[in-house]
Amino acid sequence: MARGIYVSAMTQGAGLNLVSLGLADSLYKRADRIGFFRPITPASSPAEDSMVALMRSSFGLTEATARAGMTARDARALLIAGERDEIDARSVALFGEIARECDIVLVEGTNLSGQDAAVEFDLNSRLANNLGCHVVGVVSGRGRTIDEAADAVDVARRSLQAENVSILAMLVNRVEPPDVDAVMAAIRPGSTRRPVYVIPEIPSLGLPSVVEMQKTLGLAPVTGPEGPARDISGVKVASMEGGNFLSVLDDGNLVIVSGDRSDAILAATASAMTPQFPVPSAMILTNGLTPNPLVTRLLTHAAFPVFVTAADTFTTTRAVVQVQGELSTGQPRKVAAALGAWHRRVDGSELLARLDLPRPEKMTPLRFLHGLIERARSQRRHIVLPEGTDPRILHAAEILHRRDVCDLTLLGSEAEARDVAAREGVDLSGITVIDPATSELRERFAEEYARLRAHKGVDVARAREVMLDGSYFGTMMVQLGEVDGMVSGAAHTTANTIRPALEFVKTRPDVRIVSSVFFMLLADRVLVYGDCAVNPEPDEEQLADIALASAQTAEQFGVDPKVAMLSYSTGGSGAGGAVDAVRRATELVRSARPDLAVEGPIQYDAAVNASVAASKLPGSTVAGQATVFVFPDLNTGNNTYKAVQQSSGAVAVGPVLQGLRKPVNDLSRGCTVEDIVNTVAITAIQGQGDTAPATD
Structure with missing residues (x-):
């Protein structure tokens, strides 16, 4: 039978979804056939389990290898009836069906909740033993002091050992980022002397996205752009005159306003169209009202989606604030952030080496692409993207940064890049933006370009003009070692991308052509x-x-x-x-x-x-x-x-x-965000190899 890993919450709010996703990502590179099983699902039916759906889409699993068991309501009814053995029997049967198709099965237990926490812990321990699984115990660090988090690990260990389960690892999740190292230092070694991994809180995972909000509330779209999900950073109710409302509006706010308040609607719409003003994540028009036709026409140009609801403003606001963000909904930016945190803080190779898994025999597309990300991350490199105001580049940059794949620099007007990012709901935190026109690097780059192209009659004045071109500026960053590689071509031709590299990066000594x-x-x-x-x-x-x-x-x-x-x-x-x-x-x-x-x-x-x-x-x-x-x-x-x-x-x-001596790669002008992510990862891997010495 396949090996199993049981992810078990040891405290409330442990954040099991992140741990399951991270473990699956680590497992996927080390086993041909993995499975996922949730014995008890919080969904209204097993077919609606969002975490199962996320695992299927992320790792190419099928209905046979990723499944949910009974609902929490059915499990509670069996517990009340004293039929705990029935829960065990059904779970073992389903686990067996999945295991027949897999080398290893990842099992996610229930989140401990309220008065049922003790019962759920006992249930998870029994299931782990009956399924023959090693246990990864997960403690929440949220709301705990450093000493309290360390104590919680001790209590969790003793509790699992008392149930005679096999402990594979202990994790502390959702720790305040400044406290991560202190929590690591405070944790006392257990009897196995295995490391305890500590993962910081990721605030964006708890923020609901516009998609989640629309689905939960069943809102009807009026107009506005579609595309990657935007996070809702806060909720603002337009209860004041439009001009005054702008003074309290922040980027990413969800605006709730009665559909007949044209002044506030116009103010929020104009704000999103004006650089340096905040851009809402979305707008909900309440009371079943829509503005007059001229205002509605203007809304078709809004940089954010607009919805309408028949409910009044108070009811809508109360419903919105109850919507919780969930990793299991599979929003790409949340998945990227979760995987980035996992691989930064958890040594997957160390953890899984204890299981002696068979080496993968097949190289599936998904495994190859996952491998690119892992290899790029293993030796961090710095990549420049000259098309820093293209929405696809911005979305890809955010995902790459959240997944901790490489360091990134975008080229272009910083004001324009951040304006486009705000309109697209992209977070550029931690990503450098350089404007070639104003950069202090431009003069040095121009002097170097003039030196390298002097035989073609290029002087410094001409070189300064050339360095306004993002492809030339980015390629010179590669040439002079400011970055390790460049990816371009989403909005330019192949010739535009390659020409600068042919002019001065040149080919490797043993190569005649690119x-x-x-x-x-x-x-x-x-x-x-x-x-x-x-x-x-x-x-x-x-x-x-x-x-x-x-x-x-x-x-x-x-x-x-x-x-x-x-x-x-x-x-x-x-x-x-x-x-x-x-x-x-x-x-x-x-x-x-x-x-x-x-x-x-x-x-x-x-x-x-x-x-x-x-x-x-x-x-x-x-x-x-x-x-x-x-x-x-x-x-x-x-x-x-x-x-x-x-x-x-x-x-x-x-x-x-x-x-080429140094990596420069081209994109198709029809490329997708995923294409860009993959090409950047490839370029980063190329940048890990030895490069030939620079020549004139």
Whole structure:
């Protein structure tokens, strides 16, 4: 049977959702098949459990491997009837069904609540033993002094030991951030001498989002933008004249106002349209009223969503303040913040090493992408994003910062960036914004650019103008070591992104050209395709260069390189200029790297299909099992990657530029926030490698 980890609350308000999510993220990288089980759900039915839904969406779990058991109401009825064994029996049966599909099952117990706390603790302990699970005990540090938190850990340990459960780890969650180190120091070692992890309180997790508020209250939308969820920082009722109301309005406030109060409605709407004024998170029009048609037309341009309710202002306000933010609703910014806190404070490798889990055999798309984040986080790097006023860049930057992936600098007008961020509900706290036009770095960068491009007639005056361009300014930050890499292209062409790097970052000494690869994430493995984005018609030496660079990129990202030099002919079966060029390129690769498994010319079917390979190239170490595919030209490569992506459902990550001395990567202008997050993580990983010394 699969191993199990039982996350058990040891005090009220322990914040189990964060611990479950963090544990699952750590487990996902160390086991092929994980499961999630909530024996008792607080939802009205097992099918409506939001934490189960979050686990399914975050880790690709299915209905068979992520499930909830009975409702809290049903469990209470069984306890009252004296049928505790029935709770155990049902839970063991469901756990067994999940375990048959998994290597390890994460079980989340109930949150201790009120007068039932003692009963729930006993129930969780019994279930942990009956399911054969190790226990992660979670103590809340919220509202406790440093000594009280340390004492709570002692009490929790003794309580679990009295129930003869197997303690895997103890955590103190929701500690005031300034007290984290002091709590760590105050905790006394237990008999096992295992570390106790301390996680700070994350205020944003408790803030309700506009989406949560709308869903809870069942509000009808009137107008306004849709998009990533905004947090509600506070509630303001417009009970005064519009101008006076502005004096008490803060960024992120939810505005509640009667639908006939045009003055206050106009004031809040204008505020969001004016730089340096606060931007509300949303507005609720009460009493079932909407403003006159002209004001309603203006609301269509509001930078925040507007809702209407038939309830009066007092009733609406009372209902709104009762809405609680929940991590389990799966809002990306909350998930990012939770995972960032977990990985900053918990050594997942140490914790899970005690379980001796089997090594994962498959590389699923989700596991590969999760691995990018983990590797980027392991050696923190600094990445610059020149398009600092693009909403997608801002949303991605917030997620990257909350997940603690890397340090970030945005380029652009700080006032404009913060204005767009406020309109989009993005928190830029902890993220640096630099305006090239006013930065003290501009003069130094201009002097360096003029020095490097003097042979092209560039003087300092011209260089100052060039450094107003975010791509040039950001690339110079990379060149001079101010940052470790750059990602651009969400709002600019590939040429605009690459040109500065070609001018002065230049290629590595052993590389002739800059090229690119896509990581093609199939259901159970990762393939590398190059070059699908940069070089239209590479000659044989350039093809060899692309193959060597692609193999190096594959190795850097954990793909064992077996290189297929693609053509319309396999082996010696065909002839012609194009085939001969691939054949010569293959020999160049073998000469440069005798240790590298490479085959060419080879057709795609012989490269991927073992039975075809057996007939066309028997005995080849690459045919039928290639992982790196080098296309003869851009036309073939670009069309092939898109055909595979569309027909097989593969996830294409890239293009990833290779061959430069320092990492610079390009985005598609149609990129999503997730694409940006992945590309920044890749760039940070590239920045962890050795870089060649700078040359003129």
